[in-house]
Amino acid sequence: xxxxxxxxxxxxxxxxxxxxxxxxxxxxxxxxxxxxxxxxxxxxxxxxxxxxxxxxxxxxxxxxxxxxxxxxxxxxxxxxxxxxxxxxxxxxxxxxxxxxxxxxxxxxxxxxxxxxxxxxxxxxxxxxxxxxxxxxxxxxxxxxxxxxxxxxxxxxxxxxxxxxxxxxxxxxxxxxxxxxxxxxxxxxxxxxxxxxxxxxxxxxxxxxxxxxxxxxxxxxxxxxxxxxxxxxxxxxxxxxxxxxxxxxxxxxxxxxxxxxxxxxxxxxxxxxxxxxxxxxxxxxxxxxxxxxxxxxxxxxxxxxxxxxxxxxxxxxxxxxxxxxxxxxxxxxxxxxxxxxxxxxxxxxxxxxxxxxxxxxxxxxxxxxxxxxxxxxxxxxxxxxxxxxxxxxxxxxxxxxxxxxxxxxxxxxxxxxxxxxxxx
Numbered sequence: 001x002x003x004x005x006x007x008x009x010x011x012x013x014x015x016x017x018x019x020x021x022x023x024x025x026x027x028x029x030x031x032x033x034x035x036x037x038x039x040x041x042x043x044x045x046x047x048x049x050x051x052x053x054x055x056x057x058x059x060x061x062x063x064x065x066x067x068x069x070x071x072x073x074x075x076x077x078x079x080x081x082x083x084x085x086x087x088x089x090x091x092x093x094x095x096x097x098x099x100x101x102x103x104x105x106x107x108x109x110x111x112x113x114x115x116x117x118x119x120x121x122x123x124x125x126x127x128x129x130x131x132x133x134x135x136x137x138x139x140x141x142x143x144x145x146x147x148x149x150x151x152x153x154x155x156x157x158x159x160x161x162x163x164x165x166x167x168x169x170x171x172x173x174x175x176x177x178x179x180x181x182x183x184x185x186x187x188x189x190x191x192x193x194x195x196x197x198x199x200x201x202x203x204x205x206x207x208x209x210x211x212x213x214x215x216x217x218x219x220x221x222x223x224x225x226x227x228x229x230x231x232x233x234x235x236x237x238x239x240x241x242x243x244x245x246x247x248x249x250x251x252x253x254x255x256x257x258x259x260x261x262x263x264x265x266x267x268x269x270x271x272x273x274x275x276x277x278x279x280x281x282x283x284x285x286x287x288x289x290x291x292x293x294x295x296x297x298x299x300x301x302x303x304x305x306x307x308x309x310x311x312x313x314x315x316x317x318x319x320x321x322x323x324x325x326x327x328x329x330x331x332x333x334x335x336x337x338x339x340x341x342x343x344x345x346x347x348x349x350x351x352x353x354x355x356x357x358x359x360x361x362x363x364x365x366x367x368x369x370x371x372x373x374x375x376x377x378x379x380x381x382x383x384x385x386x387x388x389x390x391x392x393x394x395x396x397x398x399x400x401x402x403x404x405x406x407x408x409x410x411x412x413x414x415x416x417x418x419x420x421x422x423x
Contacts, residue, residue, distance in 0.1 A: 013223040020388075023260075031174075034342045041119050051291060061418050062412065063421045063422075064405045064409065064420070065407055066364050066403050066405060067348065067403070068401050068402065068403055069345050069347055069398050069399065069401060069402045069404060070345070070346050070392060070400060071344070071345065071346075071400035072344060072346045072389050072390070073279075073289060073342075073344075073393075074290070075279045075332060075336055076331055076390045077387060077388070077390070078336075080271050080272075080331045081264070082328060082331070083262040083263060083264050083328070083331070084263070084326070084327070084329070085140075085262030085263060085325060085326075085328075085329060086326055087258055087259070087282075087322065087327055088258070088260075089253035089254060089257050089258050089259075090254075091221060091223070091253065091254035092226075092252070092254070093221070093251070093253075093324070094229070094247070094250075095120060095219065095249055095251070096238045096248045096249055097121070097214060098238060099128075099211065099214035099236075100236060100238070101123035101125070101215060101235070101236060102234070102235055103232055103233060103236055104122060104123060104248070105232065106121045106230065106232055107119065107121065108120050108121075110226065110228055112224070112225045114222065114223055114252060116221050116222050116241055117218050117220065118218060119217070119218055120218060120249060120250055121216075121249045121250075122216050122217070123216075123236060128212045131208040132208030134208075135205035135208045136200065136205050138204060138205075139201035139202055141201075142194065142198040146197075146198055147191045149187065149191040150194075152187045152190065152214060153190070156184035156186070156187035156188075157184055157218045157381050159180050160177075160180040160183070163180035178210065195207065201337075219252065221254055224252060224253060224255055226250075226251045226252060226253055226323065227250065227251045229248045229249060230249045230250075250272075252360070253323055255317075258321055258323065259292075259295060259311050259312060259313045260312040260314075261311055262309075262310050262311075262312060262329045263308070263309060264309075265306060265307055266301055272297065273294065274295070275293055275294060276293060276294045277291070277331075277332045277334065278312050278330060278332060279330045280292045280312060280328070280329055280330075281328045281330070282326070282328075283327065283328070284326075289323070291341075292313055292316075293312065293315060294311075294312055294313075295311045296310075297310050298310070308410045309385065331420065344386075344394050345394070346392035346393060347361065348392060348393055348406055348408055349393050350407045351408075352385065352393065353380070355380075358382055359380060359382070359383055359384070359385050360380050361380075361381050361383050361398065362378045362379070362380060362381075362405035362412060363378065363380075363398070363404055364377075364378050364406050364418065365379070367377070376417065376418055377418075378415070378417075378418055379413065379414060380414040381397065381398065383395045384396040
């Protein structure tokens with residue numbers, strides 16, 4: 001139904017009508033993006049993006065196994081058997097005093113070098129010194145008695161000579177001569193007894209001097225003090241286990257007699273013989289390798305461990321070797337040459353790359369400190385291959401500690417970027 005014209009006029013004249021915006025239906029239609037309907041424009045851009053992503057992916061670092069060139073000793077190639085043990089001194093003693101008494105002086109410290117006969121300690125000796133003075137006085141008395149006896153013997157000899165002369169002249173009877181002979185014999189026997197008494201007194205004096213000497217503790221051989229077992233004021237009783245007493249004063253050892261005592265299984269003892277060459281390595285100094293040889297095999301089997309004790313003597317002396325150090329002994333099939341005493345560079349066999357008839361290793365550039373998993377470059381480095389040492393192969397041309405690729409992928413090239421595989 002058509003509205004009256006009057007109504008339209010009134011609406012047009014109303015205030016709300018003036019606020020309305022007239023729009024053309026053509027203006028209200030949605031806007032179109034023409035390039036969306038043209039795929040030939042945006043398809044090449046997408047392909048370029050995919051190609052760039054592919055290139056980036058292909059040029060990323062390859063994950064490889066990286067290991068360092070090892071430093072190994074050529075002795076591993078001629079090793080027959082390896083055993084563990086400890087260092088011990090063949091000449092070792094707990095030095096004590098034969099006498100009993102209080103320790104009044106101690107003149108050594110741990111680590112001090114001693115000469116044979118050097119005084120280590122001294123006990124109180126006033127009582128034995130008194131005994132020595134008494135024995136010396138008794139010897140003086142015996143010597144004085146002997147002088148008196150010898151004087152009486154001289155007088156008896158003279159009296160006997162006079163009696164015999166007078167008897168020849170018939171001035172005295174034979175009985176008086178007999179009395180003179182008896183007196184002379186008695187004086188001679190008394191003199192012999194006095195001489196024997198002097199011997200007894202000298203023996204007593206010597207015993208007193210020995211007792212005094214026993215109060216002085218001396219080093220029995222040239223060596224080094226290992227431990228100090230007593231202090232000044234302790235009572236030394238070597239032949240007693242009484243409470244509060246001490247036996248040994250110090251423990252010392254001759255360092256020139258050091259050797260390694262190693263336990264070897266009885267099933268492997270046939271591979272070892274006296275005089276066989278060996279290489280000794282100390283746990284305290286892994287870089288120290290000392291030459292040695294089998295000194296003796298103790299002919300006693302430890303049934304609880306089924307082992308025999310083998311003693312290996314040091315052919316080289318090093319001041320760092322101390323008793324009771326842990327050691328490893330490598331028994332060798334032959335003696336080491338001069339050039340086989342130093343470590344050499346070696347790698348795992350799978351690290352070696354053969355190209356064009358030559359051998360190479362992929363050397364990995366050093367990593368920055370703290371930058372784990374970073375991209376690193378490799379360089380194809382020629383090396384010379386040597387003999388096999390255990391599970392490794394000796395090489396020349398690289399220093400121990402150099403990082404190399406283990407099991408390089410076939411497509412790995414010189415200058416490529418790699419990263420360590422995550423385990």
